[in-house]
Amino acid sequence: MTSADYAEGISSTPRAKRGPSKKGEAARRELLAAAEKCLRKYGYGGISTRQVAMVADAPMSQIHYHFGSKQGLLLALFEDLNSRLLHRQTLMFASDLPLWRQWELACDYLDEDLASGYVRILNELAAAGWSDREIGDAVRKAVSGWKHLLTNVARRAEERFGGFGPLDPEDVAALVSSVFLGAEMNILSGHENPDVPVRRALRRFGALIRQFEENAAKGE
Amino acid sequence: MTSADYAEGISSTPRAKRGPSKKGEAARRELLAAAEKCLRKYGYGGISTRQVAMVADAPMSQIHYHFGSKQGLLLALFEDLNSRLLHRQTLMFASDLPLWRQWELACDYLDEDLASGYVRILNELAAAGWSDREIGDAVRKAVSGWKHLLTNVARRAEERFGGFGPLDPEDVAALVSSVFLGAEMNILSGHENPDVPVRRALRRFGALIRQFEENAAKGE
DNA sequence: ATTTAATTCGGTCGATCGACCGATATTTTG
DNA sequence: CAAAATATCGGTCGATCGACCGAATTAAAT
Numbered sequence: 496m497t498s499a500d501y502a503e504g505i506s507s508t509p510r511a512k513r514g515p516s517k518k519g520e521a522a523r524r525e526l527l528a529a530a531e532k533c534l535r536k537y538g539y540g541g542i543s544t545r546q547v548a549m550v551a552d553a554p555m556s557q558i559h560y561h562f563g564s565k566q567g568l569l570l571a572l573f574e575d576l577n578s579r580l581l582h583r584q585t586l587m588f589a590s591d592l593p594l595w596r597q598w599e600l601a602c603d604y605l606d607e608d609l610a611s612g613y614v615r616i617l618n619e620l621a622a623a624g625w626s627d628r629e630i631g632d633a634v635r636k637a638v639s640g641w642k643h644l645l646t647n648v649a650r651r652a653e654e655r656f657g658g659f660g661p662l663d664p665e666d667v668a669a670l671v672s673s674v675f676l677g678a679e680m681n682i683l684s685g686h687e688n689p690d691v692p693v694r695r696a697l698r699r700f701g702a703l704i705r706q707f708e709e710n711a712a713k714g715e
Numbered sequence: 716m717t718s719a720d721y722a723e724g725i726s727s728t729p730r731a732k733r734g735p736s737k738k739g740e741a742a743r744r745e746l747l748a749a750a751e752k753c754l755r756k757y758g759y760g761g762i763s764t765r766q767v768a769m770v771a772d773a774p775m776s777q778i779h780y781h782f783g784s785k786q787g788l789l790l791a792l793f794e795d796l797n798s799r800l801l802h803r804q805t806l807m808f809a810s811d812l813p814l815w816r817q818w819e820l821a822c823d824y825l826d827e828d829l830a831s832g833y834v835r836i837l838n839e840l841a842a843a844g845w846s847d848r849e850i851g852d853a854v855r856k857a858v859s860g861w862k863h864l865l866t867n868v869a870r871r872a873e874e875r876f877g878g879f880g881p882l883d884p885e886d887v888a889a890l891v892s893s894v895f896l897g898a899e900m901n902i903l904s905g906h907e908n909p910d911v912p913v914r915r916a917l918r919r920f921g922a923l924i925r926q927f928e929e930n931a932a933k934g935e
Numbered sequence: 936a937t938t939t940a941a942t943t944c945g946g947t948c949g950a951t952c953g954a955c956c957g958a959t960a961t962t963t964t965g
Numbered sequence: 966c967a968a969a970a971t972a973t974c975g976g977t978c979g980a981t982c983g984a985c986c987g988a989a990t991t992a993a994a995t
Contacts, residue, residue, distance in 0.1 A: 513963070513964075513969085513970055513971070515971080515972090516961085516962055516963070516970095516971060516972075518961080518962075518971090518972070519971070519972060522972080522973085537846060538842070538843070538845060538846035539760065539842070540759065540843060540846065541846055543951080543952065543953085544952080544953060544954090553973085553974090554973075554974055554975065554976095555953085555954090555975095556954090556955080556956090556973075556974065556975080556976095557972085557973070557974085558953095559953085559954065559955075560971095560972070560973080561972090564953080564954080565952095565953065565954090615845055618842060618900075619842050619845070621900060621903075621904050622758070622759070622838060622839050622842045623758070623760060624904060625758060625835055625839070625903060625904075626757060626758035626760070631904070634904050634905075635904060635905045638901065638904050638905050638911065639905070639911075642911050660923055660926070661919045661922045661923060662916065662919050662920065662923070665916070666912060666915060666916035666919055666920075667916070669898075669912055669913045669915075669916040670894060670916050670917075670920065672901060672911070673893075673894050673895075673896075673897030673898040673900075673901055673916075674890060674893050674894040674897055675893075675897065676893075676896070676897030676900050676901060677892065677893030677894055677895065677896030677897030677898070677900070678889075678893040678897070680838075680841060680893075680896050680900070681858065681889070681892060681896060683841075683845060684841050684844060684845075684851070684854050684855060684858050685854075685855045685858050685859070692885050692886060692889055693889045693893060695886060695889075696882065696885070696886035696887070696889040696890050697890075699882050699886055700882065700890065702881045703880055703881060703882070706880070733939085733940055733941070733992095733994080734941095735941075735942095736940095736941060736942075736991085736992055736993070737992085738941090738942070738943095738991080738992075739941065739942065739992095742942080763981080763982065763983085764982080764984090765981080765982075765983090773943085773944090774943075774944055774945065774946095775945095775983085776943075776944065776945080776946095776984090776985080776986090777942085777943070777944085778983095779983085779984065779985075780941095780942070780943080781942090784983080784984080785982095785983060785984090936995095937994100937995085938993105938994085938995080939992105939993085939995095940991105940992085940993080940994090941990105941991080941992070941993085942990075942991065942992085943988105943989080943990065943991080944987105944988085944989075944990090945987105945988100945989105946985105946986090946987100947984105947985085947986085948983105948984085948985080948986100949982105949983100949984095949985105950981105950982085950983095950984105951981085951982075951983105952979105952980085952981075952982085953978105953979100953980095953981105954977105954978085954979095954980105955976105955977085955979105956975105956976090956977085956978100957975105957976100958973105958974085958975095959972100959973080959974075959975105960971105960972080960973070960974090961970105961971080961972065962969105962970085962971070962972080963968105963969085963970075963971080964967105964968085964969075964970085965966105965967090965968085
């Protein structure tokens with residue numbers, strides 16, 4: 496057998512299946528951390544299982560044992576990263592801060608994620624997903640998660656202070672998701688090119704939300 | 716000599732430098748077209764000079780002769796594509812159509828570019844540019860071109876019907892550029908996932924612009 | 936026409952990659 | 966303590982890649 500998490504089919508034979516041991520889990524995490532480091536350094540196209548194994552100080556065969564293949568490793572890494580980010584963002588939006596404050600916090604997170612390299616990894620995997628069916632499915636699932644989160648936020652905002660003209664909550668969510676995604680790409684592509692003031696524009700848009708929000712509060 | 720476009724240094728020796736011949740130019744275009752086709756099929760990470768040469772029905776050595784290296788080929792391809800798109804968009808915005816019509820046309824172009832595969836290629840090269848200095852520089856230069864175009868449009872709009880609150884033209888350009896860039900990524904990542912209505916949202920935002928624009932016209 | 940540059944061509948080289956195997960060691964279960 | 970499942974290890978294999986070379990061919994300029 497090559498990997499621990501293969502066929503979970505109906506066990507007609509009462510074999511004594513056993514889960515991964517503590518050491519196994521630890522090694523798995525070690526490899527994921529190493530892969531993340533390599534992905535930051537070399538990008539999705541440049542990453543190699545040899546480099547990952549080198550950084551993790553383990554033989555290459557560990558990767559194939561724990562993840563089945565190079566792609567399995569990258570897929571596991573992506574799902575790990577995305578669930579972390581989505582969870583954090585969900586917590587933030589669940590707070591009862593005013594909307595403009597939540598927008599500001601989202602801007603803070605954007606800076607954080609850019610500095611840590613997360614955004615770049617997510618974008619690179621998205622690009623890879625256009626050529627690779629399995630990665631593409633994973634990315635689509637992730638995007639869907641973000642979309643649901645933002646749609647809920649937009650729905651709550653609509654209840655609190657009326658609609659957005661011709662835009663319904665799904666539209667607002669799509670636009671907001673797009674503007675942040677695009678902002679991240681803009682910043683990443685031109686990080687030494689200060690004449691595309693994306694951050695400033697996002698912050699000022701937050702100020703716009705604040706005006707609108709506080710006027711609506713007075714109106715009640 | 717390996718390539719025709721190397722040292723253009725001061726020719727102290729009156730050597731009879733000669734430009735590329737007609738056949739040379741034709742071969743160059745042939746290779747670029749083949750590279751574009753391969754990039755669509757295999758993505759930036761999966762492309763190989765062998766495949767490109769195969770599609771162009773030419774030996775690999777042609778690529779290195781005309782472009783110096785694989786990277787040289789991809790760089791030339793990127794600049795070719797980008798200049799085509801930027802030129803088209805510049806012409807469109809130079810028309811004296813009302814702003815909301817120009818926005819609608821931009822939406823049409825977006826659909827066009829997505830269908831033709833252009834957007835995907837540009838995004839993949841942007842991702843590659845994060846790991847590769849030279850490609851990164853090319854992408855930055857391209858982004859800068861788009862930014863100038865959009866800033867000019869925003870400036871004209873500001874003159875026509877007042878400012879955008881706390882947002883100055885640079886901010887508007889940054890936001891618009893971001894929202895289209897992000898929309899393209901959203902659509903590409905989830906083209907079989909119809910529950911992220913990016914296109915509809917962009918069109919409806921165009922309707923919003925129209926309301927604003929026509930109200931401003933009445934006010935004068 | 937002759938000379939010189941530009942171009943085409945087939946073939947090869949070293950490097951790197953992901954996958955895989957068999958043997959061994961470790962842990963967990965009965 | 967066994968016996969079974971899980972985990973680790975070093976090493977090798979075939980495939981593919983980009984780059985490069987020298988010789989032959991074609992086109993352009995004098």
